[in-house]
Amino acid sequence: MPDKLVTKNLSAFFGKVRGIRAIDLNFPANLVTAIIGPSGCGKSTLVRCLNRMHEVVPGAHAEGQVLLDGEDIYAPGVDAVQVRRRIGMVFQKPTPFPSMSIEENVAAGLKLNGVGLKASERDEIVERSLRQAALWEEVKDRLRKPGNSLSGGQQQRLCVARALAVKPEVLLMDEPCSALDPISTARIEELLLELKADYTIIIVTHNMQQAARTADYTAFMYTGDLIEFGETRQIFTNPARRETEDYITGRFG
Amino acid sequence: MSGAVAAYQYRKLKSNVMMGVTVAATVVTLVPLFLVLGYLLFKGASSLNLNFFIHLPRPVGESGGGMGNAILGTLQIVGIAGLVGVPIGIGAGLYLAEHRRTALANAVRFAADVMMGVPSIVVGIFAYAVVVRPMGGFSALAGAVALAVIMVPLVTRTTEEMILLVPHELREASLALGIPRWRTSLSVIVRTALAGIATGVILAFARVAGETAPLLFTAFANRYWSTSLRQPIATLTVQVYTYAISPFQDWQRQAWAGALVLTGLVLALELGVRWVTGGAAKTAR
Numbered sequence: 001m002p003d004k005l006v007t008k009n010l011s012a013f014f015g016k017v018r019g020i021r022a023i024d025l026n027f028p029a030n031l032v033t034a035i036i037g038p039s040g041c042g043k044s045t046l047v048r049c050l051n052r053m054h055e056v057v058p059g060a061h062a063e064g065q066v067l068l069d070g071e072d073i074y075a076p077g078v079d080a081v082q083v084r085r086r087i088g089m090v091f092q093k094p095t096p097f098p099s100m101s102i103e104e105n106v107a108a109g110l111k112l113n114g115v116g117l118k119a120s121e122r123d124e125i126v127e128r129s130l131r132q133a134a135l136w137e138e139v140k141d142r143l144r145k146p147g148n149s150l151s152g153g154q155q156q157r158l159c160v161a162r163a164l165a166v167k168p169e170v171l172l173m174d175e176p177c178s179a180l181d182p183i184s185t186a187r188i189e190e191l192l193l194e195l196k197a198d199y200t201i202i203i204v205t206h207n208m209q210q211a212a213r214t215a216d217y218t219a220f221m222y223t224g225d226l227i228e229f230g231e232t233r234q235i236f237t238n239p240a241r242r243e244t245e246d247y248i249t250g251r252f253g
Numbered sequence: 254m255s256g257a258v259a260a261y262q263y264r265k266l267k268s269n270v271m272m273g274v275t276v277a278a279t280v281v282t283l284v285p286l287f288l289v290l291g292y293l294l295f296k297g298a299s300s301l302n303l304n305f306f307i308h309l310p311r312p313v314g315e316s317g318g319g320m321g322n323a324i325l326g327t328l329q330i331v332g333i334a335g336l337v338g339v340p341i342g343i344g345a346g347l348y349l350a351e352h353r354r355t356a357l358a359n360a361v362r363f364a365a366d367v368m369m370g371v372p373s374i375v376v377g378i379f380a381y382a383v384v385v386r387p388m389g390g391f392s393a394l395a396g397a398v399a400l401a402v403i404m405v406p407l408v409t410r411t412t413e414e415m416i417l418l419v420p421h422e423l424r425e426a427s428l429a430l431g432i433p434r435w436r437t438s439l440s441v442i443v444r445t446a447l448a449g450i451a452t453g454v455i456l457a458f459a460r461v462a463g464e465t466a467p468l469l470f471t472a473f474a475n476r477y478w479s480t481s482l483r484q485p486i487a488t489l490t491v492q493v494y495t496y497a498i499s500p501f502q503d504w505q506r507q508a509w510a511g512a513l514v515l516t517g518l519v520l521a522l523e524l525g526v527r528w529v530t531g532g533a534a535k536t537a538r
Contacts, residue, residue, distance in 0.1 A: 081432075081433050095422045
């Protein structure tokens with residue numbers, strides 16, 4: 001598999017504090033890569049660097065390179081806004097826009113980016129995105145209802161649909177299931193396996209079973225360093241590093 | 254065991270006493286409100302008729318007539334004040350919320366807080382100095398400027414506070430969709446805060462609609478219809494003030510009616526707030 005996204009010597013800072021240190025990672029195209037590690041190890045910071053959301057935090061900046069199809073998204077002259085349209089993101093807490101209906105939420109990324117759409121095109125994109133997010137059957141009769149009238153799990157799938165509507169190439173998911181019950185979690189996980197046919201997926205998770213169930217590759221991070229990266233099966237059955245083994249067997253973290 | 258029961262009885266007694274105190278305080282708060290409304294209705298309703306809304310005041314000695322010009326004048330001045338004050342206030346509030354820690358933001362925030370505490374008559378003097386004197390006379394414009402100056406800090410601070418109530422995650426979610434920052438601010442953040450901002454705006458309107466002092470030497474008064482911004486203009490508050498302290502019974506009756514109309518106007522605005530926020534609460538659920 002060719003690599004969709006590659007980080008080279010990537011470090012992230014909050015003011016003068018370094019959050020992640022010189023990360024070199026390759027994310028293969030059309031596969032799911034999980035990033036695991038204890039709280040505060042820099043997992044979220046790493047994925048937020050991948051679509052230039054890290055720099056939204058006041059005083060934060062990143063150094064090094066992130067190559068999307070071989071082109072550095074941190075190169076001078078690259079517009080962060082354009083990068084984020086190619087690399088979508090779903091957050092820990094479901095964040096439907098409360099002032100918008102379900103269909104407006106899905107179309108928000110297009111409409112607010114000034115993409116002119118005919119009503120029929122819009123409806124088509126809304127339906128396609130909701131179907132991809134496995135939400136269409138549940139909401140097709142109430143598309144005009146507010147986005148936060150849905151349950152937590154449905155809201156999270158609505159956020160997935162919203163991210164997919166702008167047709168990104170990569171989907172970043174920052175602990176997308178941590179606020180969901182097991183049934184909703186299972187639906188999101190099924191979704192990941194369907195979506196990887198079309199997208200490159202990177203998921204941050206606290207839940208090691210989730211990584212084992214969904215990911216083709218897994219990266220283990222600890223205190224801002226990348227400790228180990230490899231095929232998920234190898235990481236969980238035969239880790240090369242002592243720290244990885246300690247973490248996955250629950251000895252620390 | 255009996256000690257525990259006694260302690261429980263004592264705690265229950267304390268609870269009841271405190272409950273009684275807070276209920277009494279609530280009643281004491283509400284009594285003046287209903288007395289004012291009731292007395293206004295009692296004194297003013299009898300002088301209220303269609304003529305009051307559409308006729309000019311009559312000279313002393315002639316009965317009848319109305320405050321039509323003053324009602325229109327109040328709507329005009331408050332409307333113009335809003336046209337000037339609301340966009341400035343919302344713009345400033347948006348700036349304060351988006352650039353919270355800059356030196357300019359701190360200075361503006363401090364100035365707005367001070368402005369809210371400035372007595373309204375001082376604002377009137379200010380408008381007198383910067384508008385009435387250069388223009389060479391009292392004018393509707395001067396009155397509107399004075400009211401706008403009162404509105405701006407109110408709208409600014411409520412806008413800022415309402416925008417800050419919008420969860421940070423929404424901003425990030427919007428930016429992560431590749432939506433530019435200005436669009437995120439306007440179409441996601443402000444739109445989410447809109448019900449709260451509208452509430453603040455309507456409350457600011459209600460507040461300035463009842464102002465008298467800053468109008469006394471800006472808009473002054475006018476016994477006739479006027480739509481000119483450069484001429485003095487009648488307003489309900491000033492008219493009520495003038496009529497209430499006059500020695501003529503007819504005028505005093507009219508003052509009561511004017512006060513009733515003014516209160517009705519403010520009440521209608523407050524109900525408008527309820528309606529706006531109630532509607533917003535429904536969509537948010």
